[in-house]
Amino acid sequence: MAKHEPPRLAMLLLRLCLAKRSFEAVAGDLFEEYISGGRSAWWFWTQVFSTLPRRLGFSFGYSEEPRGACLNNPLDTIYADLRYAIRTLRRTPSLTAAILIATTLGIGVNAGIFSLFNALALRPLPVKDAGRVVSIYQNFKNVKTRNTHGAVTLFSWSEYEEYRDNNLVLAGLAAFAPFDATLGTAEGVRRVQGQLISCNYFFVLGRRPVLGRDFSGEECKAPNASPYIVLSHAFWKARFGSNPRVVGQPAVLNRHEFTIIGVAPVGFPGTWLSATDFWAPITMEKALMPGNEGLMSDPNLSWLCLLGRLKPGVSMAEGRANLDLIAKRIDQSQAPRETKLIIQVASLFSLPEARQVVFSVGAVLMVAVGLVLLIACANVANLLLARASGRQREIAVRLSMGATRARLVQQLLTESLLLSLAGGALGAIFSFWTFNAFYRWVFSNLPPEVSSVPMNLGPDVRVLEFCLALSLATGIGFGLLPALQATRLDLNRVLKEESRPAGWRSRGWLRGSLLATQVAVCLVLLVAAGLIMRGLIAAQSLDPGFTVHNVVAASFDLEHEGYTEARAANFYRQLQDRLRTQPGVRAVALASVVPLGGSTRGTEGAVDGHDERVPLTLSLVSPEYFELLDIPIVRGRCFQQSENSSHAPVVIVSESTARRFWPGVDPLGKRMRFGDEKTYDEVIGVAKDVYTADLTEVVGIFVYRPVDTSEASLSILARGKDPASLARQLRATVEGLDRNVLVNVTEIKDNLKMWQAPSRILVVLSSALGLFALLLAATGIFGVVNYAVSQRTHEIGTRMALGASARNILRLVIAQSLRPVFVGALVGMAGAAATSRILTSVLFGVSPLDPLVFLGMLLLLCVVAGLASYLPAYRAARIDPSSALRHE
Amino acid sequence: MSGRDLLGEFEQIVLLAVVRLEENAYGVPIRSDIERRTKRSVSIGALYSTLDRLEAKGFVSSSFSDPKPERGGRARRYFRIEAPGVKALARTREALITMWDGVDLGKA
Numbered sequence: 001m002a003k004h005e006p007p008r009l010a011m012l013l014l015r016l017c018l019a020k021r022s023f024e025a026v027a028g029d030l031f032e033e034y035i036s037g038g039r040s041a042w043w044f045w046t047q048v049f050s051t052l053p054r055r056l057g058f059s060f061g062y063s064e065e066p067r068g069a070c071l072n073n074p075l076d077t078i079y080a081d082l083r084y085a086i087r088t089l090r091r092t093p094s095l096t097a098a099i100l101i102a103t104t105l106g107i108g109v110n111a112g113i114f115s116l117f118n119a120l121a122l123r124p125l126p127v128k129d130a131g132r133v134v135s136i137y138q139n140f141k142n143v144k145t146r147n148t149h150g151a152v153t154l155f156s157w158s159e160y161e162e163y164r165d166n167n168l169v170l171a172g173l174a175a176f177a178p179f180d181a182t183l184g185t186a187e188g189v190r191r192v193q194g195q196l197i198s199c200n201y202f203f204v205l206g207r208r209p210v211l212g213r214d215f216s217g218e219e220c221k222a223p224n225a226s227p228y229i230v231l232s233h234a235f236w237k238a239r240f241g242s243n244p245r246v247v248g249q250p251a252v253l254n255r256h257e258f259t260i261i262g263v264a265p266v267g268f269p270g271t272w273l274s275a276t277d278f279w280a281p282i283t284m285e286k287a288l289m290p291g292n293e294g295l296m297s298d299p300n301l302s303w304l305c306l307l308g309r310l311k312p313g314v315s316m317a318e319g320r321a322n323l324d325l326i327a328k329r330i331d332q333s334q335a336p337r338e339t340k341l342i343i344q345v346a347s348l349f350s351l352p353e354a355r356q357v358v359f360s361v362g363a364v365l366m367v368a369v370g371l372v373l374l375i376a377c378a379n380v381a382n383l384l385l386a387r388a389s390g391r392q393r394e395i396a397v398r399l400s401m402g403a404t405r406a407r408l409v410q411q412l413l414t415e416s417l418l419l420s421l422a423g424g425a426l427g428a429i430f431s432f433w434t435f436n437a438f439y440r441w442v443f444s445n446l447p448p449e450v451s452s453v454p455m456n457l458g459p460d461v462r463v464l465e466f467c468l469a470l471s472l473a474t475g476i477g478f479g480l481l482p483a484l485q486a487t488r489l490d491l492n493r494v495l496k497e498e499s500r501p502a503g504w505r506s507r508g509w510l511r512g513s514l515l516a517t518q519v520a521v522c523l524v525l526l527v528a529a530g531l532i533m534r535g536l537i538a539a540q541s542l543d544p545g546f547t548v549h550n551v552v553a554a555s556f557d558l559e560h561e562g563y564t565e566a567r568a569a570n571f572y573r574q575l576q577d578r579l580r581t582q583p584g585v586r587a588v589a590l591a592s593v594v595p596l597g598g599s600t601r602g603t604e605g606a607v608d609g610h611d612e613r614v615p616l617t618l619s620l621v622s623p624e625y626f627e628l629l630d631i632p633i634v635r636g637r638c639f640q641q642s643e644n645s646s647h648a649p650v651v652i653v654s655e656s657t658a659r660r661f662w663p664g665v666d667p668l669g670k671r672m673r674f675g676d677e678k679t680y681d682e683v684i685g686v687a688k689d690v691y692t693a694d695l696t697e698v699v700g701i702f703v704y705r706p707v708d709t710s711e712a713s714l715s716i717l718a719r720g721k722d723p724a725s726l727a728r729q730l731r732a733t734v735e736g737l738d739r740n741v742l743v744n745v746t747e748i749k750d751n752l753k754m755w756q757a758p759s760r761i762l763v764v765l766s767s768a769l770g771l772f773a774l775l776l777a778a779t780g781i782f783g784v785v786n787y788a789v790s791q792r793t794h795e796i797g798t799r800m801a802l803g804a805s806a807r808n809i810l811r812l813v814i815a816q817s818l819r820p821v822f823v824g825a826l827v828g829m830a831g832a833a834a835t836s837r838i839l840t841s842v843l844f845g846v847s848p849l850d851p852l853v854f855l856g857m858l859l860l861l862c863v864v865a866g867l868a869s870y871l872p873a874y875r876a877a878r879i880d881p882s883s884a885l886r887h888e
Numbered sequence: 889m890s891g892r893d894l895l896g897e898f899e900q901i902v903l904l905a906v907v908r909l910e911e912n913a914y915g916v917p918i919r920s921d922i923e924r925r926t927k928r929s930v931s932i933g934a935l936y937s938t939l940d941r942l943e944a945k946g947f948v949s950s951s952f953s954d955p956k957p958e959r960g961g962r963a964r965r966y967f968r969i970e971a972p973g974v975k976a977l978a979r980t981r982e983a984l985i986t987m988w989d990g991v992d993l994g995k996a
Contacts, residue, residue: 024952026936028962029915036958050933 006034007041010048017052026051081414088415095387096419098783099380102776103423104430106376107470109369109769111428112435114466117362119455121349122462126267128206129309134319134343135350136163136173136306138327141338149292149303150177153342153352157282158299159330160198160306166326169319170308172204175282177303178272179289182560182742183239184252188735189742192235192277194253195270196285202230202264204309205271211236212247212262219281223296226281229253230262232269235277253280255562255740256287269454271307271346273354291559291712307346319343348455364838368528368769371521373474375773378514378521379780381478384416385511386787388486396491409483416479417472424471432459441764445757485510511784516824518780522773523828523861524835529763529770530853531836535843536759542844544752545690546595546629551719551748552726553594554734559712561741569709571737575716578733584720585729587628590707592620594715595629595692596751605703607661608671608680616657616701617693618674620708626652626687628719636668636685643706652685654702661701672703681705695755695844723747759842774861778868785817786872796876797884806877813873814866821865825858895980901926902938903977906948906967914953914964939967947973 014030015023034044089096124130137153146152155163155175164173175198183192199220202208209230219226229251231240240246251258258280270276280288285295295303310319320343327339342352349358388395395408439457558568572590579588593599601620604613623639625631634655643650651672658667671680693699707714720726727745734743789796796809804812836848846853895903905921906913915935922930942948949970952963969977 022936022940024962025915025965026932028956028959028964029919029932031960031962032916032956032958047932050931051936052933 006031006044010041010045014048014051017048077410078414081411082418084411085415085418089419092387095383098779099383099419100423100426102376102379102779103420103471103474104426105772106373107420107424107427107467107474108430108434109372109427109772110366110431110470111463111467112431112438113362113365113369115431115435115457115459115463116439116455117358117366118460118462118466119348119457120453121347121355121358121362123347123456123460125205125271125307125346125348126207126269126456127271131345132310133205133346134308134310134316135346136308136323137342137350137352139340139342139352141340142336145300147298147301149295149301151351151353152302154302155304155306156299156301157296157304160304162330163306163308163323163326164198166329167308167322169311169314169322171311172200173306173308174198174201174204175304175306176201176271176279177282177285177289177305178270178274178276180560181253181288182255183277184255184740185239189740191742191744192253193270193272193274194229194288195272195276195279196282196288197279198282201279201307204307205268206309207265207268209262210265211244212260214262215279215281220283223283224286226283227256227258227287228261229258229278229280230264231260231278232264232276233266234269234275236263239277251278253278254287254290254560258284271305273348273351273453275454290562305351316343316345348453368525368766371525372769372773372776373470375518375521375776375780377474377478378518379776379783380416380419381482382511382514382780382784384479384482385485385514386783388412388482389787389791391486392489395486396489399487399489400491405487408487409480412483412486413476413479416483417475420471420475420478421468424467424474427471428459428464428467442761445761481510512820512823515780515784515820516827518777519821519824519861519865520828520831522770522777523825523857524832525766525773526770526857526861527828527832527836527853528839529766530857531839531846531848531850532759532762532766532842534846534850534853535839536756536763538846539695539752539756539759539844542691542695544596544692544695545688546631546692547719548596548748548752550721550723550726551629551717552723552730552745553591553597553715553717553748554730554743554745555594555597555713555715556741556743557713558741561738563712565710565712568712571741572709572714572716574737575733578736579716579718579730582729582733584722584725585718586721587624587719589624589628589717590622590709591625591715591717592618592707592711592713593693594717594746594751595748596695596755597715597746598751598754600693600699603675605672605674605701608673614701616674616703617699619692619702619704620706620711620714621704622707625704625717628717629690629692631690632688633685634688635666636683638685639704639706644709647708648706649679649681650684650706651681652687652704653683654687654698655689656698657701657703658683658686674703674705695752717748723749759844762842774864777861778864781817781821781865781868782871785813785869786875788817789813789872789876792876793879793884796879797881800879800881801885809877809879810870810873813876814869817869817873818865821862821869825861828861829854829858893976894983895976898934898938899942900977900980902935903942903947903969903973907969907977911966913967918967942973943967945972946970947976 011027014027018026030044030047033039125133127133136155138155139153140146148154154177157175160173160175164170164175167173177196179194179196181192181194182189197215199215199217202214208214210233212230214230215226215228219228231246236242236246246260247262249260251260264279270279282296285292289295292303294301308319310316320341323341323343327341331337331339344350349355398408399405436457558571563571576588576590579585592601601618602615603618605616606613621639622644623641626633626638633652635658636652639648639650639652642648653661653667661667661672662670667683667686670683672683673680687704689698689702691698693702716730718726718730720729727747730745731743734741796813799809799812800806832854833849840848901922902918905918909917909921915932918939919930919932919935922928922935939948939950943950947970948967950965950967952965955961955963
């Protein structure tokens with residue numbers, strides 16, 4: 001087989017290393033020998049290395065060359081610059097350390113946040129040859145109705161078949177749908193995570209079971225005929241103690257008996273946001289996802305995620321083009337529908353809806369940590385500027401001896417790049433270390449559904465590339481301005497005037513604006529941190545408007561348990577009756593959603609006399625609900641027991657709902673209707689506004705209707721003296737009624753914590769960032785003032801000799817050095833005011849312009865800035881005039 | 889470096905190869921000729937730095953051919969020995985012969 005091309009990277013290196021004339025001959029010779037002489041790539045590389053400068057330490061074959069064989073090539077000068085840079089940096093160890101610390105922390109924080117983002121949205125799935133596995137989702141235009149189970153971007157079974165059978169670009173197309181199920185065990189029932197899958201799922205992903213077998217194609221044909229499951233490795237270990245004889249054993253899921261046929265390989269937690277415990281054939285959907293009619297038959301129902309593996313040699317673009325054709329064909333049969341496919345390399349967060357959240361949250365976080373890096377850069381730039389002033393003579397001498405400005409800028413940039421690359425490497429190590437601990441802490445604060453996200457936070461090529469790119473950008477960012485400034489010199493003055501630097505004034509504005517930038521960014525971060533902290537305090541002392549103490553909620557999903565409506569109603573009635581008779585139980589009530597449980601029920605409604613339909617939040621409750629939670633009925637009356645099960649056409653609205661619909665009018669007797677219902681319900685009462693649905697704000701339109709006990713998923717609330725024994729009683733009573741029912745018991749008080757978790761996490765993160773920013777800004781101010789003082793020793797001495805007091809000098813130095821601080825503070829206040837609104841959701845009623853936070857942080861910053869400039873100013877005030885005047 | 893200096897061993901070998909190859913003296917044949925006769929491998933870096941030095945001393949001159957497809961569209965750089973190179977070779981040869989005269993390694 002003829003070779004086409006020698007190694008391209010080697011060719012590139014050769015071009016970099018050699019002058020054009022030499023390159024032509026050498027590259028031509030190598031090319032000729034490589035192609036016609038049948039030489040190996042290894043040989044090619046050794047030959048290329050033999051042309052590199054001897055001082056880099058390469059030596060191949062026969063030679064008796066003197067050193068410096070290949071002069072005046074760029075690599076040579078870079079090497080010389082590097083050596084020079086290391087020497088210079090070693091001469092100023094404290095400055096080098098300060099710069100390294102700033103860049104390490106700045107880049108480390110960014111790398112840490114990026115690794116999280118990478119783990120969620122960028123890293124391919126843990127499957128074989130993951131770069132070839134694509135996720136497929138769809139967006140519609142011109143579609144009136146689309147039934148949805150999960151997300152609208154998913155596919156129906158018939159659409160899946162269409163894509164699977166007609167594409168020319170995929171080696172296989174798999175479908176899956178995640179769901180919750182209950183697993184019956186000896187100790188009772190527990191909730192497990194499953195995925196219904198097409199039977200080619202493991203084949204497409206290239207992960208075959210390590211124990212037992214995979215599903216066969218036959219098992220995905222007849223409905224309800226294949227009660228088999230494959231366990232995930234982690235679940236097998238946790239639940240079955242890694243028992244190797246698990247294959248063939250039964251497992252009871254949703255009260256149906258299944259047989260375990262295999263165990264998936266280790267490190268494969270499935271392809272969904274939460275780790276999967278088991279997989280079952282898609283044909284078992286009736287048993288595992290009960291209550292969802294027509295999953296397999298409805299061609300207009302979104303419920304399946306698709307994963308395809310591209311055939312070898314097929315590019316992403318070819319894949320897209322072919323699948324788009326199939327989408328067009330489906331559209332034609334359902335005109336005027338227009339489908340847009342979303343195809344990308346599959347990652348954990350492939351679902352477009354989830355991606356949007358991750359990307360927007362990620363963007364805010366990256367901006368915040370990016371600001372910290374900006375402060376670090378400004379800080380380092382200032383330190384480098386200061387140092388460049390000290391090196392003016394050296395630079396002037398080199399310029400006068402014929403060095404070009406470009407050459408000197410290159411030398412200075414080499415130094416800053418060396419620093420930033422070293423800082424980046426240290427930062428990457430630092431982030432892998434500290435952020436793992438941070439994430440563990442974050443996840444311990446999140447609800448269990450979120451914390452089971454099977455993320456891999458380890459570093460990969462993308463994270464390393466990110467660190468490298470960031471280091472390079474940082475190095476150029478903080479190095480270029482000082483380098484350009486330092487090499488713009490009036491040679492005559494510098495060389496003649498000895499030490500007093502020319503251009504100090506002209507450089508003053510740059511120094512000042514860098515300092516002001518730091519202060520401004522720092523203040524933005526501090527204000528954000530302060531606001532979030534105030535928000536958390538507010539959240540902790542927030543009165544949700546109803547009783548949260550000593551109330552326990554138990555929620556059920558009886559549909560999963562195979563209950564009929566009548567049986568469910570009976571179950572709830574019996575449970576309430578039994579609880580009421582128990583000691584220590586003061587009140588019992590039914591509700592469709594647990595207060596602050598994180599989920600709400602929404603629908604659309606219209607008021608009698610208006611055609612406009614508005615979205616509203618609904619809660620179905622029994623009459624005892626209001627008394628149990630101490631929610632006052634401010635007008636009218638409460639529901640009555642007789643209205644409970646008879647679908648009485650009565651509603652109670654919240655105060656804000658009454659104000660919104662009937663401003664200035666008595667709402668009692670007014671009528672409204674819900675969803676597609678034809679009949680109107682009458683308002684019989686107005687309840688006080690409470691934070692039952694959302695702790696951050698009172699939900700605008702909130703309506704209570706009588707509970708319908710035939711509904712399968714209700715919650716029971718009980719209030720008593722001791723919540724712990726109440727929870728025990730609840731569990732025992734449920735078990736007494738039906739020991740196979742899965743019950744989820746929570747204390748309402750604990751729900752408050754869940755709402756506070758995001759702000760608790762944000763408080764730690766933002767305070768850390770804010771403090772770090774403050775520290776950087778303080779060292780920046782100190783460095784600049786200190787430098788200014790040392791440069792002005794002569795002037796200060798003169799002033800003192802002419803009669804200025806130490807006080808005068810102190811005031812002079814502090815006043816001058818704080819000017820950029822004040823400018824920065826003003827800009828920062830304006831910036832904070834403009835951006836703080838994005839924090840509203842975690843502020844719990846605290847105004848985003850809270851004056852206490854703004855003024856407090858301004859004060860904090862000014863005090864720190866004052867201290868940072870006081871130390872060097874104090875030193876200046878103690879200068880001895882006689883020695884200062886001799887100072888050169 | 890004055891023109892009266894003697895050639896180094898590798899310089900001598902390279903110059904001789906250029907002379908032997910006459911019209912065909914460019915990188916690839918020079919290298920293969922040396923490797924075949926001396927049984928030693930020659931790196932392209934060493935060869936060209938020596939040729940460059942010889943050219944700088946005026947011992948050889950070089951000229952580029954037209955671009956050749958078998959070289960990826962690059963030109964050949966042909967080398968020719970010049971009068972000072974001939975003189976240097978002759979001087980070195982003479983010096984070596986003089987030095988070798990009467991030497992018997994078997995006795996040493």
